[in-house]
Amino acid sequence: MAKKPKRAGRLVDLAARLVAAPYGHFSLTAFAEAYGAAKSSISEDLALIKDVLEASGRGTLRTFPGAAGGVRYEPWLPRPEAEAFGEALRAEMERPERLLAGGFVYITDLLGRPDVLSRFGRLVATAYGGEEIDWILTVETKGIPLATAVGFWLNRPVAVARKASQITEGSVVTVSYVSGTTRRIQTMSLSRRAIPSGARVLIVDDFLRGGGTIRGLWSLLDEFQATAAASVVLVETPPGAPRLVDGVRAAVRLTRLDAEAGVLVAEPGDLMHDYRAALLKIEGELKKEDAALVDPEGRPDDGAADGKRRERRDAVD
Amino acid sequence: MAKKPKRAGRLVDLAARLVAAPYGHFSLTAFAEAYGAAKSSISEDLALIKDVLEASGRGTLRTFPGAAGGVRYEPWLPRPEAEAFGEALRAEMERPERLLAGGFVYITDLLGRPDVLSRFGRLVATAYGGEEIDWILTVETKGIPLATAVGFWLNRPVAVARKASQITEGSVVTVSYVSGTTRRIQTMSLSRRAIPSGARVLIVDDFLRGGGTIRGLWSLLDEFQATAAASVVLVETPPGAPRLVDGVRAAVRLTRLDAEAGVLVAEPGDLMHDYRAALLKIEGELKKEDAALVDPEGRPDDGAADGKRRERRDAVD
Structure with missing residues (x-):
């Protein structure tokens, strides 16, 4: 006792x-x-x-x-919590008061909410925790809270590209990129010390519209001989023109953004698919682990190992 | 069984x-x-x-x-971890390669490290968890990871003031402030929707030098009829001129910054004092709780309650 x-x-x-x-x-x-x-x-x-x-x-x-x-x-983000998060994001994104002048959408409140950041961080950690990732990269300003959350749940350092070169960054690498939306040429910089050469990097940002910023981040990685393991954003909006990048995963996707009518329509994004695929893979591995507790031919052994596992599982029912 | x-x-x-x-x-x-x-x-x-x-x-x-x-x-951040964190920060800040041209100090790497952010967040949560705090406020760019970490450990929303007014923020409140170091006039803006009127706000930033930025954040709070519950930074540097603000708490303080000689000298900052004071208060309350488990006159009762508590405590020895 x-x-x-x-x-x-x-x-x-x-x-x-x-x-x-x-x-x-x-x-x-x-x-x-x-x-x-x-x-x-x-x-x-x-x-x-x-x-x-x-x-x-x-x-x-x-x-x-x-x-x-x-x-x-x-x-991992538990499945019911992930589904609820996807639905909550969709509902949030459809609130018409998010529409700003010029067809912009207000999401600053979401980026400051710890519940949103914690769920986004665990969603991404579940989806890409099985990948080889050394570093997180984002670009100022609004990607930073998301990248910080992902950095916490994956325990990886975060580098932040700056849109204007900063004296407090030491020597920097600067790349030019074309905004996919405005077609203007812009620059972004990253401290030479920020990312080690050859790193595998998870890119995190708030918005995907034309894709110019993400492409800028990819070309920045090239300069560091680093590669993008995956690229994720919180919100994807309908691109005004053909998108400059492929394969970027969003937690939520705006399918309609009608500033005149004051209508926003949203649906869960591709990040949810990656999350579910990763979870299925994990569950498959767990089943294999369970199977390995019986003998190699797949016949049940004396039941001791299986019983032990079942007993531990029973501990939470 | x-x-x-x-x-x-x-x-x-x-x-x-x-x-x-x-x-x-x-x-x-x-x-x-x-x-x-x-x-x-x-x-x-x-x-x-x-x-x-x-x-x-x-x-x-x-x-x-x-x-x-x-x-x-x-x-809470456990005491040994807090002491080790204070010492690690001091050692980090004294690395001469942090010195940049113009007497600036490179700390971007620290702001991207999840271990630093987690410890800073828990340090601040321990120090001010007992205060009434509704909101966290920081200013772009480098304060954001720290504020996000504090927001996570205190479960409070984070607002980010922008140095340039942004179209994606909706209507904003803009204040002018004087940089304590350069004496230049600058502006910062905060979305009207960012902080509710009357909120008690914890201000978080990366650096305290002249104090102009913190004073700018305070005057921004005035515009929202909000009050600063406390103001914390990661690093305090020797001000070149009399400081514009009082009462800002730093985790680590640079006492000497000699760009010519390539020397940085650092010591634990006032935030460590606030942390220790909060912990002493907490420990005092725990003792009172323990005492309340014996009878009101302070004489031991039949020992049941005390024994029960002791038994639970034994569970971790």
Whole structure:
């Protein structure tokens, strides 16, 4: 009886530490020392936490074997929360008071809301957490909160391109790009120190219209011998002209923007597809893991491993 | 024996939900329904989670009684992590390669690092979580990641003042301010929709030099009939002239910036004092809570309540 509360406290403490630092690396040895427990006990705790997180769709724990071994929390946005977020974004984007003069759309409020940023960050982390990503890149000003949120949930550094060259950035690389909407030539700069050569980069921005800004960011990456692993935005709007880029994923898409009539029509964007595809892949891997707990021929073993897993799963029902 | 794993899983799930959404409001009734458990069981779980979080210095749970009752997680940065963060910031700021032409200091890398942002956010959340704060305000560009992090850990919306008036902001309020360093007159604008009238606002920025920008933000707040609850920055540098503002708190302070000699000297800033003061106040309240578990005259009761609390505390040792 004396050991039970001890384990409960350790489980809560472990879960709190891991969940507060997504993609943060924790050493099993350090955990064992901190709790004065055997590594095998910590491993059992982690297995239970992993099952609970997976069962609730909040993420998983990935363990790394070996001397430098450890564990990290990989966050997912639970499916019901993702669907609700997609629907909430759609409804938000259809509010006619968002229409501004010149056919612009007001979304500044959304970019300042922690609930929107947290859900967007976890949506992107779920969709691209399986990809090799070293860095996040955005461009000032309104992409920054989104990129910061993605950086938090993926635990990756964020670089910010500036539209005007800044003295506080040191030496910079500057590229010219053509706005897809206005066809004007603009420049953006990135500090030489901002991104290491050869990095795989996730591009994050607020709006996709003509695609000129994203193309500018891609050509900036070229200058750093870096590559775009994926490009995501919060909102996609109908381009006035043929779009300059392909493959950019938006959380929500405006399909109609009629400033005269005061009508905005929106639907979930392609980012939702990437999210669902990533989740299906993850679920497939989990099933394979479950299958690996029975014998290699696929026949059930004595049931011990399966029973153990089921018992852990039962812990959340 | 059958109930034990069930409770362990529920504890982990509850902890994961609460910790992933700082200052998010959760209903006890919804928890009880989700787990098919009695509200009293949920309350016991929350009491254990609260004790574990407090014992590790990671925060506390605050419960709200009544029909609209619920619980929320209030994050703290643990003291050892705060001290290590202060020391790491000091060491970072003293790296001579941060010196740029014109006596500027390169800190863009720090503003993109999720570990720095998470610690800064929790430091500020610990220091001012007890204050009445409705909104966060910053000014583009480099204050935005810091403000976004603070917004996440305090679950408050973030407004961003723009240095040039933007068509995508709708109607704006514009104020002029004098740069404390260059003495030039500049303007900043904030969307009319950005902050509600009468709000109590936490101001967040990257640098404090002459204080002109912060004073500009204060006069912007005046226009919204809003008040500054506190003003914080990451780095304070020696002002070239008498500073235009008082009471701004920095996480780290440059005491010497010698561009000729290539020398930077730094020390922990006043924000660390506010953090420690807030933590002492919190610890005092926890002691009072503990004392309230014995009888009002301060004599120990039959030991049941005290023993119960001690048992929960033991859960993390």
